[in-house]
Amino acid sequence: YPEIFGSDQRKAPYYFIYGRRPDGQLMRNGDDFTELFTKFGKYWVNGGTINALAGSYFKDTVLVNEAMKEDNLGKGGDYLFDFLFYDTQIAGHKSPPTLPLTRYFKEPFGAMIARTGWEDGLKSPAVVAEMKVGVYNFVNHQHLDAGSFQLYYKGPLTVQSGVYQGKNGGYGSEHFRNYYQRSIAHNTMLIYDPNEKFIWGDKEVINDGGQRLPNNNRETINLSDFLGDEYNTGEVLAHAFGPDSNRPEFSYLKGNLTAAYSSKVKSFTRSFVFLNFKNSKIPAALIVFDNVITANTAFKKYWLLHSVEEPVVNNNTTVIARSGKGYSGKMINTTLLPDKNNFTISKIGGATNQYEVFGKNFPQWPNAIDNSADSATWRIQLSPKIPSANDLFLNVMEVMDDKMVPSSIFLPKKIETEKFVGVIISDRVVLFSKAGNIINGHFSLNITGSKEMKVLITDIEEGIWEIRSAKDHSKLLEVKNTEQLLYFTIKTGNYVISKK
Numbered sequence: 001y002p003e004i005f006g007s008d009q010r011k012a013p014y015y016f017i018y019g020r021r022p023d024g025q026l027m028r029n030g031d032d033f034t035e036l037f038t039k040f041g042k043y044w045v046n047g048g049t050i051n052a053l054a055g056s057y058f059k060d061t062v063l064v065n066e067a068m069k070e071d072n073l074g075k076g077g078d079y080l081f082d083f084l085f086y087d088t089q090i091a092g093h094k095s096p097p098t099l100p101l102t103r104y105f106k107e108p109f110g111a112m113i114a115r116t117g118w119e120d121g122l123k124s125p126a127v128v129a130e131m132k133v134g135v136y137n138f139v140n141h142q143h144l145d146a147g148s149f150q151l152y153y154k155g156p157l158t159v160q161s162g163v164y165q166g167k168n169g170g171y172g173s174e175h176f177r178n179y180y181q182r183s184i185a186h187n188t189m190l191i192y193d194p195n196e197k198f199i200w201g202d203k204e205v206i207n208d209g210g211q212r213l214p215n216n217n218r219e220t221i222n223l224s225d226f227l228g229d230e231y232n233t234g235e236v237l238a239h240a241f242g243p244d245s246n247r248p249e250f251s252y253l254k255g256n257l258t259a260a261y262s263s264k265v266k267s268f269t270r271s272f273v274f275l276n277f278k279n280s281k282i283p284a285a286l287i288v289f290d291n292v293i294t295a296n297t298a299f300k301k302y303w304l305l306h307s308v309e310e311p312v313v314n315n316n317t318t319v320i321a322r323s324g325k326g327y328s329g330k331m332i333n334t335t336l337l338p339d340k341n342n343f344t345i346s347k348i349g350g351a352t353n354q355y356e357v358f359g360k361n362f363p364q365w366p367n368a369i370d371n372s373a374d375s376a377t378w379r380i381q382l383s384p385k386i387p388s389a390n391d392l393f394l395n396v397m398e399v400m401d402d403k404m405v406p407s408s409i410f411l412p413k414k415i416e417t418e419k420f421v422g423v424i425i426s427d428r429v430v431l432f433s434k435a436g437n438i439i440n441g442h443f444s445l446n447i448t449g450s451k452e453m454k455v456l457i458t459d460i461e462e463g464i465w466e467i468r469s470a471k472d473h474s475k476l477l478e479v480k481n482t483e484q485l486l487y488f489t490i491k492t493g494n495y496v497i498s499k500k
Contacts, residue, residue: 022124028160056085114251131272133255146260153399155327183210233260240483337394349378433459442498
C-alpha cells in the first residue's frame with residue numbers, strides 16, 4: 001500500500017545516528033532508560049526495529065546498516081524481523097562516514113548535531129555537539145530543556161543530569177518531578193522568581209527557576225490544541241553550516257526561547273556556534289551566546305553547565321575532565337560575558353548534594369554500577385553580580401585530551417564593536433548582535449594580527465552585502481533568510497561591511 005509513512009519519517013531516525021556517541025551510547029534526551037539495562041561498553045540498541053523498519057520501507061542503506069550494527073537485524077536475533085526487513089540488496093552498502101558531519105532537524109524539534117568525524121571507540125577523535133532550540137514540548141517523557149546543549153569528546157563532558165529510574169524510585173518519583181525532568185538538570189538558563197509556582201498535574205513541585213510546565217504537564221490528544229501557545233516553547237530564528245556542507249568549518253543555530261518560560265521572561269534568545277578547527281590537539285569549540293531580558297531586575301539568572309566529574313573553577317575558566325572508565329577528554333569553558341568583575345560561579349554537587357535544587361537535594365542512584373549511566377552529579381551556576389533586567393552571556397567551550405596543559409589551548413579573547421560582541425579564537429572571529437536585533441545597515445570591522453582570519457558574523461539581514469577594505473578591495477556575499485550570517489576570510493586591516 002503506497003505512502004503508509006510520509007517522507008519526513010525517513011529523516012527521524014537520523015537524529016539517533018548523528019547523536020550516537022563514539023562510545024556506542026546516545027546523547028541523552030528526555031526519559032532515558034537504555035542506560036539502566038545496557039552494560040557499559042555495549043553498543044546501544046535504539047528502539048529495536050526503528051532503523052530496520054524505516055530502512056526497509058524507504059530503501060535507505062544507512063538506516064539498514066545501522067540496524068545491522070545494533071546487532072538486531074540479519075543475524076537471527078529475531079527471525080520475524082529478519083524476514084520482514086532484511087534486504088540483501090540494500091544492506092551494508094553505506095555507513096555513517098559518508099554522511100555530512102552536521103545535520104539540522106527542523107520543527108517540531110528544532111535542533112542541530114555537529115560532529116568532527118564518525119570514528120568509534122573510547123579513544124575516537126570525533127567530537128559530537130548537540131544544540132537544541134526545542135519548538136514544541138510534548139510533555140510526559142520530554143524534559144523542560146529548551147535551549148540546552150551537550151558536548152562529547154573522548155568522554156561525556158557536559159550532559160543531561162539525573163537518573164530516570166534508580167534506587168530512590170522511577171517515573172513520578174520526587175527526584176523525577178523535582179529534578180530529572182526539570183530545567184535545572186540541563187545545560188540551559190534558570191530565571192528565579194521566588195514567587196513562581198510550578199504545578200505538576202494537581203500537585204505543586206519545587207521552584208527550580210526553570211521553564212514552565214506546559215498545561216501543568218498534562219498531554220493533549222487534540223492536534224490543534226497542541227499546536228497552540230501552551231505547548232510551544234521556542235522558535236528557530238536561523239540555522240546554517242558551511243562553507244563545505246559535508247565537512248563544515250562552522251555550524252550555527254539560533255532560537256527564541258521566550259515561550260519556554262513564564263511571564264518572568266520578556267525575551268530570551270540563544271545562539272550556538274560549533275567550530276571545527278580540524279586540529280588534532282584542539283579539535284573543536286562550542287560557543288553559546290545568550291541575550292536575556294527579565295520582567296523584574298530582582299529575578300536572578302543562572303547559566304548552567306553539568307558534568308560527571310567535579311569541575312575546577314579559576315576566575316573566568318571552568319575545567320571539566322572525564323577520565324574514568326577509560327575516557328580521556330577534557331573541556332575548558334571560558335566566560336567572556338558577563339564581564340569579569342560582574343559574575344560569580346558557584347559549584348554544586350558531590351556525594352551528598354548530587355541533585356540540589358536551591359537548598360534541597362533530591363538524591364538518586366543508578367540500580368547497577370556496571371550500567372551505562374553517566375551519573376552527572378556536578379554543575380556550575382554562572383550568575384551576574386549586578387541586578388539588571390538585561391544580561392548578556394558569552395561562553396566558549398574548547399575540547400582537548402585530558403593531559404593537555406592550559407597553555408596549549410587557543411586562548412579566547414572578547415572582541416567588541418559598536419553593534420557586535422563576540423570572540424577571537426585561533427584563526428576564527430565570531431560576532432553576535434549586542435542588542436539582539438538584525439543588522440541591516442553598515443558597520444566597521446578591524447582585524448589585527450599577522451594571519452588570515454575566518455570571520456563569522458551572525459544576525460545579518462537577508463540580501464547582498466559588500467565587504468570593502470581601506471585599500472578598496474571588496475567582495476560581495478549573499479545572506480539567506482534562514483541563515484542570517486556572513487562568513488568570509490580576510491587579512492589584517494580595517495573593513496566597512498554594508499548592505500547593497
